Amino acid sequence: MSEIGRVIIVGAGQAGGEAAIRLRQLGFKGEIMLIGEEPLPPYQRPPLSKKFLSGEMPEDRLLLKPAEAYAEENITLLTGKKVVWIDRSQKKARLEGGRELGYDALILATGSRVRALPVAGADLPGVFMLRTAADVDALRPEFKPGKRLVVIGAGYIGLEVAAVARTLGLEVTVLEAAARPLARVTSPEVSGFFLDYHASKGVRFALSAQAAVIKGDARVRAVGLKDGSEVPCDLVLAGIGILPETSLAETAGLKVEDGIVVDRQARTSDPSIYAIGDCVRRPLVHYDREGRLESVHNAIEGGKIAAAMITGSAMPAEEVPWFWSDQYDLKLQIAGLSTGYDQLVIRGSMEKRAFAAFYLKAGKLLAVDAVNSPAEFLGGKRLIERGASVAPAALSDMSKPFKEIMTAALA
Amino acid sequence: MPKITYVEHNGKEHVIDVAAGMTVMEGAVKHNVPGIDADCGGACACATCHVYVDEAWAGKTGESSGMEQSMLDFANDVQPTSRLSCQIKVTAELDGLVVRLPQSQH
Ligand SMILES: Cc1cc2nc3c(=O)[nH]c(=O)nc-3n(C[C@H](O)[C@H](O)[C@H](O)COP(=O)(O)OP(=O)(O)OC[C@H]3O[C@@H](n4cnc5c(N)ncnc54)[C@H](O)[C@@H]3O)c2cc1C
Ligand code: FES
Numbered sequence: 425m426s427e428i429g430r431v432i433i434v435g436a437g438q439a440g441g442e443a444a445i446r447l448r449q450l451g452f453k454g455e456i457m458l459i460g461e462e463p464l465p466p467y468q469r470p471p472l473s474k475k476f477l478s479g480e481m482p483e484d485r486l487l488l489k490p491a492e493a494y495a496e497e498n499i500t501l502l503t504g505k506k507v508v509w510i511d512r513s514q515k516k517a518r519l520e521g522g523r524e525l526g527y528d529a530l531i532l533a534t535g536s537r538v539r540a541l542p543v544a545g546a547d548l549p550g551v552f553m554l555r556t557a558a559d560v561d562a563l564r565p566e567f568k569p570g571k572r573l574v575v576i577g578a579g580y581i582g583l584e585v586a587a588v589a590r591t592l593g594l595e596v597t598v599l600e601a602a603a604r605p606l607a608r609v610t611s612p613e614v615s616g617f618f619l620d621y622h623a624s625k626g627v628r629f630a631l632s633a634q635a636a637v638i639k640g641d642a643r644v645r646a647v648g649l650k651d652g653s654e655v656p657c658d659l660v661l662a663g664i665g666i667l668p669e670t671s672l673a674e675t676a677g678l679k680v681e682d683g684i685v686v687d688r689q690a691r692t693s694d695p696s697i698y699a700i701g702d703c704v705r706r707p708l709v710h711y712d713r714e715g716r717l718e719s720v721h722n723a724i725e726g727g728k729i730a731a732a733m734i735t736g737s738a739m740p741a742e743e744v745p746w747f748w749s750d751q752y753d754l755k756l757q758i759a760g761l762s763t764g765y766d767q768l769v770i771r772g773s774m775e776k777r778a779f780a781a782f783y784l785k786a787g788k789l790l791a792v793d794a795v796n797s798p799a800e801f802l803g804g805k806r807l808i809e810r811g812a813s814v815a816p817a818a819l820s821d822m823s824k825p826f827k828e829i830m831t832a833a834l835a
Numbered sequence: 836m837p838k839i840t841y842v843e844h845n846g847k848e849h850v851i852d853v854a855a856g857m858t859v860m861e862g863a864v865k866h867n868v869p870g871i872d873a874d875c876g877g878a879c880a881c882a883t884c885h886v887y888v889d890e891a892w893a894g895k896t897g898e899s900s901g902m903e904q905s906m907l908d909f910a911n912d913v914q915p916t917s918r919l920s921c922q923i924k925v926t927a928e929l930d931g932l933v934v935r936l937p938q939s940q941h
Contacts, residue, residue: 489864489865746881755902757880796902
């Protein structure tokens, strides 16, 4: 490989920021340019629907690092700058405004964008989305006790926002097109638990309900449903999922199939271009298939892999995918992917709000959803990593601490 | 501002001013101290922010919660003064705190 003088990272989010810092930690001496469209240095998105929304976390703590920390590592951080074109034959990236920057290696870390609500009135004032710190800055002043909020989409983000809103004293209705919340990501049993808990906190649900129109004149007044009914409200939060941000990769002619296609080494179809984070479709080694992940784990791992490739360092081990979600006093920790499970084992007690749902396929552990059960999360993660099969009776045996069960299963 | 000393597993020391109200983890991450990944950003969800609190300070950093203890139970090379650094809030009383970073997070 020829000497790499300059690395350009497009997208200064969780993945891009990680790649930049890792490059230096691995001894990369060349130039690093970290270019992001947003005005802030890389920051954490998880608190956007949790403690940053509730106001418990100020902006300086949202940032992964202060801007100076990049300067200290001799990383050129360009914020508020969008890359609009990549010329692969000349190895140049063009910024909005026309400035062109040559690169030896380029990392695409462009993340994802929210799926727009496909109904009339979605652009009315009072209708919000949640992806960026700026989105929260717009939303937070509206979070006043007594205000009526409709959350469209009962995914993790929608439910987290519902929890913050209830805690702050808003009236909350959650609309979900599927028959249960979290339908895309968890089992009916775990969905049922979250539904009941939110209901006990005063959240109203309309399930199998599709928003058809947002009504209002100068501002949102109600959400109209397909069945003709309407839910009056003061504000709406649309959380109906995200799409990988692949436009730059597509116009550059890279292979894209619901995500920029990369191999285990984060390489795209161009040997000088890597892609990491939410924007990629990557091999999921623990599951023998490819997929797109929307998680901090995936963003950080991508950053580590791309930095290792560029510096010729040892590859980091790929972790079992993991994720978390905080709602009220519930900490949900998820390891693995449950798609295709044929058996569910519950350990612990839903009534006591401390339980784990284990997902197995042909006896092998695929995934665990752990609510207020960190041992089951970490132990389950290790079992999945090793491809372990565990007897259902052992998983649900509450007479033993989970670590003991894990150790026995791995022996 | 309270001064905190982070000692890498190879002995290299970083003395950092950390504002009260931040966590010991944030003090390290925001100043590029290697050895504390803190993947979850302090949500007590990842256990990649494990540190050993210097014995002289062990009594002053507070108690770990049940959640934190369960997470630590799965960390590598746990010692009696092991903590998750995202769960230690920095206060004026912690001025001078010394924490060591485990080899496994290197
Ligand atoms: C509200 C919310 C809550 C979440 N909660 C959790 C959680 O609890 N746990 C968890 O694991 N994950 C959570 N996630 C997901 C996690 O935050 C993402 O998976 C992660 O941020 C992805 O990192 P990334 O770097 O790939 O993308 P991003 O963090 O989205 O960064 C991409 C950046 O690239 C910029 N960009 C895009 N195109 C260009 C261009 N052409 N030029 C310049 N810049 C560009 C974008 O503006 C953006 O700043 C949450 C996400 C959201 C939105
Ligand atoms: S930073 Fe994740 S547990 Fe401390």
